[in-house]
Amino acid sequence: MNKVISDLENSFFTSKKRNEDIKGKLVIGLTQIAVLLIIAILFIILGIIIYQGREKFSWEFISSFPTDGMTKGGIFPALIGTFILVVVMSIAAVPFGTITAIYLTEYARENSKFAAAVRFSIRTLAVVPSIIFGLFGLGFFIQFVGGGIDKTFNGGELHWGQPNIIWASLTMALLTLPVIIVSVEEALKTIPRELREASLALGATKWQTIRKVVFPGSISGIMTGTILAVSRGAGEVAPILFTGAAYYLATLPKSLSDQFMNLGYHVYIMSTQSSDVEKTMPIQFATTLVLLILTLSLNLVAVVIRSRIRRRAK
Amino acid sequence: MNSQLPIKQTFTKESLKKQFRLSEFLAEKIISSVAFLSIAIIFLIFFFVFKESLPLFSFGNDAKAKTEIQTTTGDKPESYGTITEDLKPESYGSETTEELKPESYGTETTEELKPESYGSEPVSNDDLKPEAYGDTPKEDLSVASSDETMDAVSENVDGADRTWDTFLSTEWIPVSDNPRFGLMALLIGTLKVTIISMLIAGPLAILAAVYTSCFASNRRKEIIKPIIEMLAAFPSVVIGFFAMMVLATFFQDVFGYDSRLNAFIGGVAMALAAIPIVYTISEDALSAVPKTYSEASLALGASKSQTAFLVTLPAATPGIFAALLLGVGRVFGETMIALMATGNAALVSVNPFESVRTFAATIGSEMAETVFGETHYSVLFFIGSLLFIFSFALNAIAEFYVKGRLIKKFQGK
Numbered sequence: 100m101n102k103v104i105s106d107l108e109n110s111f112f113t114s115k116k117r118n119e120d121i122k123g124k125l126v127i128g129l130t131q132i133a134v135l136l137i138i139a140i141l142f143i144i145l146g147i148i149i150y151q152g153r154e155k156f157s158w159e160f161i162s163s164f165p166t167d168g169m170t171k172g173g174i175f176p177a178l179i180g181t182f183i184l185v186v187v188m189s190i191a192a193v194p195f196g197t198i199t200a201i202y203l204t205e206y207a208r209e210n211s212k213f214a215a216a217v218r219f220s221i222r223t224l225a226v227v228p229s230i231i232f233g234l235f236g237l238g239f240f241i242q243f244v245g246g247g248i249d250k251t252f253n254g255g256e257l258h259w260g261q262p263n264i265i266w267a268s269l270t271m272a273l274l275t276l277p278v279i280i281v282s283v284e285e286a287l288k289t290i291p292r293e294l295r296e297a298s299l300a301l302g303a304t305k306w307q308t309i310r311k312v313v314f315p316g317s318i319s320g321i322m323t324g325t326i327l328a329v330s331r332g333a334g335e336v337a338p339i340l341f342t343g344a345a346y347y348l349a350t351l352p353k354s355l356s357d358q359f360m361n362l363g364y365h366v367y368i369m370s371t372q373s374s375d376v377e378k379t380m381p382i383q384f385a386t387t388l389v390l391l392i393l394t395l396s397l398n399l400v401a402v403v404i405r406s407r408i409r410r411r412a413k
Numbered sequence: 414m415n416s417q418l419p420i421k422q423t424f425t426k427e428s429l430k431k432q433f434r435l436s437e438f439l440a441e442k443i444i445s446s447v448a449f450l451s452i453a454i455i456f457l458i459f460f461f462v463f464k465e466s467l468p469l470f471s472f473g474n475d476a477k478a479k480t481e482i483q484t485t486t487g488d489k490p491e492s493y494g495t496i497t498e499d500l501k502p503e504s505y506g507s508e509t510t511e512e513l514k515p516e517s518y519g520t521e522t523t524e525e526l527k528p529e530s531y532g533s534e535p536v537s538n539d540d541l542k543p544e545a546y547g548d549t550p551k552e553d554l555s556v557a558s559s560d561e562t563m564d565a566v567s568e569n570v571d572g573a574d575r576t577w578d579t580f581l582s583t584e585w586i587p588v589s590d591n592p593r594f595g596l597m598a599l600l601i602g603t604l605k606v607t608i609i610s611m612l613i614a615g616p617l618a619i620l621a622a623v624y625t626s627c628f629a630s631n632r633r634k635e636i637i638k639p640i641i642e643m644l645a646a647f648p649s650v651v652i653g654f655f656a657m658m659v660l661a662t663f664f665q666d667v668f669g670y671d672s673r674l675n676a677f678i679g680g681v682a683m684a685l686a687a688i689p690i691v692y693t694i695s696e697d698a699l700s701a702v703p704k705t706y707s708e709a710s711l712a713l714g715a716s717k718s719q720t721a722f723l724v725t726l727p728a729a730t731p732g733i734f735a736a737l738l739l740g741v742g743r744v745f746g747e748t749m750i751a752l753m754a755t756g757n758a759a760l761v762s763v764n765p766f767e768s769v770r771t772f773a774a775t776i777g778s779e780m781a782e783t784v785f786g787e788t789h790y791s792v793l794f795f796i797g798s799l800l801f802i803f804s805f806a807l808n809a810i811a812e813f814y815v816k817g818r819l820i821k822k823f824q825g826k
Contacts, residue, residue, distance in 0.1 A: 108680065120716070121551075122718070123716045123717060123718035123719065124718075126718040126720055126721075126722065127624070127628050129620060130620045130621065130623050130628060131624055131628075132620075132625035133616070133617050133618075133620035133621040133624065134620075134621045134624050134625065134637055134641075136617060137617060137618075137621055137641055137644070137688055137692070138637070138640055138641065140642065140644075140685065141643065141644050141647075143684075144647070144655050147655070148655065167750070195447060195450070198443075198444055198447040198448070199447055199448045199450075201444060202444045202445055202448035204440060206444060206445060207448075212446075213445070213448075214451075216452050217448045217449070217451055217452055219809075219812060220451045220454065220455045221451055222454045222808060222812065223455055223804075223805055223808050223809075224451065224454065224455065226739060226742050226804050226807070226808045227458065227746070227801060227804050227805070228742075228743075228745070228746020228747070228748065228773055228800055228801075228804055229649075229746070229748060230746060230748040230773045230776050230777055230797070230800070231458065231462060231506075231746065231800055231801050231804075232458075233776075233777075233780075234462045234465070234776065234780075234793075234794060234797040235457070235458045235461055235462055235573060237465075238461040238462055238464060239457060239458075239461040239464045242465075242785070271583070273454060273458075275574070276454075278453065279826065280451075292516065297740055299672070304434060304436075304437050305440075305441075306436060306437050306440040306441075309440075316784070323692055328423070330646060333648075334646075334647075334648025334649070334650065335525055335648065335649075336648070336649070336650045336748075336749050337649075337748035337749055337773075337777060340748075340777055340780070340781070341780050341781055363648055363650040363749075364650075365650075366650050366651070367653075367654075367749065367752070368655050370654055370657060370658065370753065371657075371752070371753060380658070383654065383658070384658075387654050387655075388653055390648060390650070390651060391647070391648075391651055392645070393645075394467055394646055394648055394651075395643065395646055398545065398643065398646040399807065402639055
């Protein structure tokens with residue numbers, strides 16, 4: 100009798116177990132499919148853009164001006180414009196971001212309301228849609244600051260109160276600020292507490308400790324942050340739509356009050372507002388390829404540096 | 414023993430007190446004021462974006478003053494309900510373009526879209542028109558002479574009132590003699606794209622996150638995570654371009670619909686932008702669930718998949734909710750993909766294969782055409798402030814509500 104029951108129980112449990120096994124495998128398979136699908140999509144995008152863009156992609160394409168109403172030629176001015184944009188942007192955003200990160204890790208007390216508010220604003224800054232930064236650049240930098248400069252110094256003549264490199268770069272700097280802050284903060288946190296304590300115990304002041312001990316340790320974090328910010332800034336188009344990007348310029352920008360061409364903006368206008376979208380297709384794909392190579396390789400470098408920082412932390 | 418005494422004596426309360434150093438003080442003050450700037454930026458962004466949309470409100474207030482003289486209804490023009498009833502006649506009177514009115518509400522009112530919102534208006538117009546005619550033209554001229562063109566100003570003055578009226582309509586025709594700013598059309602378009610993209614991105618990203626944090630071996634995890642996060646490095650203009658050139662053609666061949674660029678294409682493309690965000694945050698949330706949870710579940714005999722979906726996933730729900738919220742925020746405000754892949758026609762329908770126009774795309778495509786100070790310009794900035802408030806609110810919810818619950822749950826407080 101007992102044997103029968105235990106047999107029954109056994110068969111019951113094994114069949115249930117088998118069912119669970121199949122179900123479990125299905126479920127795990129489903130999650131695997133999701134991962135594979137995402138990775139596949141990523142490589143499909145990459146593959147198609149490389150495949151379509153390789154034809155036009157050459158040194159000549161990168162180093163020459165667009166010709167024939169942008170239906171032929173290269174993207175040199177767009178590349179230079181993007182370069183100037185990210186350089187000015189980094190000059191503005193990196194010190195600002197580094198100092199904020201130093202405040203958050205070194206000065207802010209555990210339960211400080213102020214630090215919590217700063218953190219919250221940084222996270223908000225990271226989720227505000229990029230187009231809002233464009234509007235802010237137009238309303239604040241161009242009309243308020245630029246317009247104000249024109250009114251007080253140029254007697255109302257329009258010079259700074261219009262879209263140009265400096266306003267576009269500053270707008271972009273605000274957008275990329277959270278990226279820098281987060282990276283530097285992460286690097287600062289990996290510096291052992293003992294180092295700081297040793298420095299303080301030797302009689303160094305807090306500021307001296309930060310300057311001589313903490314800051315040198317955060318250089319790699321600042322680099323990661325800058326590279327990620329540049330990668331982000333080079334790819335964003337929405338903030339510069341109305342703060343400085345130009346459709347076409349025959350010459351390179353000469354001063355910070357000039358407009359500029361931009362890679363991402365170039366892709367956008369070539370694919371939506373060009374006179375002959377079909378004909379310029381290879382140029383569009385090649386430009387996209389250049390942009391993608393730029394952002395992805397920068398990102399890759401940042402990931403490598405970051406993983407080194409993390410290893411140091413361990 | 415004796416040798417230690419003098420040292421002890423030097424450590425008095427006085428000597429242990431922090432010495433005041435100017436450079437230290439300055440450094441701390443400067444650093445915290447720079448940190449304060451990031452709070453200031455948030456306020457500045459809202460202030461300056463909202464400031465440019467203020468003409469909408471101030472014109473409304475002017476109209477309010479006028480109506481108070483005429484009819485002594487002290488209703489606030491800001492509320493939608495009262496505008497359609499009280500301010501309507503006044504604004505129409507000052508318009509003095511009789512021939513535009515029947516055209517705008519008679520023929521162009523697509524009745525099948527929203528009959529109930531238009532039903533009452535023509536009636537009230539007819540009733541009150543003659544009465545309002547008498548006293549307004551003089552006022553109108555005096556305002557008009559102060560600016561360059563009659564047209565632009567009259568458009569501006571009554572544009573404000575009319576703008577508020579048309580916000581709830583479903584027509585977005587900003588550039589015309591009789592501009593209409595039907596935000597509803599844009600809202601529906603934006604929601605449509607958002608829903609489509611979250612339906613795709615949500616399950617995919619969460620399932621992928623579950624795999625990475627619960628099933629994958631450490632080695633696989635280290636390969637998968639950076640690759641998926643690499644998707645976040647794709648500029649949105651590249652995703653938009655890809656959707657427009659490749660996906661649109663591909664899906665049109667598969668489904669055979671009419672408009673090549675539509676809400677579905679936009680939704681798919683935006684899902685690509687939302688996946689890395691949802692994935693990263695959900696993965697973090699799942700990894701943050703204490704190991705003891707899953708160990709207890711496995712010890713009780715549950716299988717790996719049961720543990721993942723019945724124990725770990727429910728425990729991480731608040732974090733996953735936050736991930737979805739931030740994904741929605743990203744999609745809602747995404748500009749370049751919307752500009753390039755959604756077709757940009759403000760159509761109202763439930764069909765996912767129709768072109769739509771989103772809030773962000775409207776700002777992106779029309780800002781360049783507007784003139785500073787125009788109603789259209791103000792409306793675009795108003796949309797901008799709406800987007801800002803929305804993303805701010807989403808972030809605040811994700812931050813406080815969700816994190817608070819997570820902490821409570823895991824620390825058992």
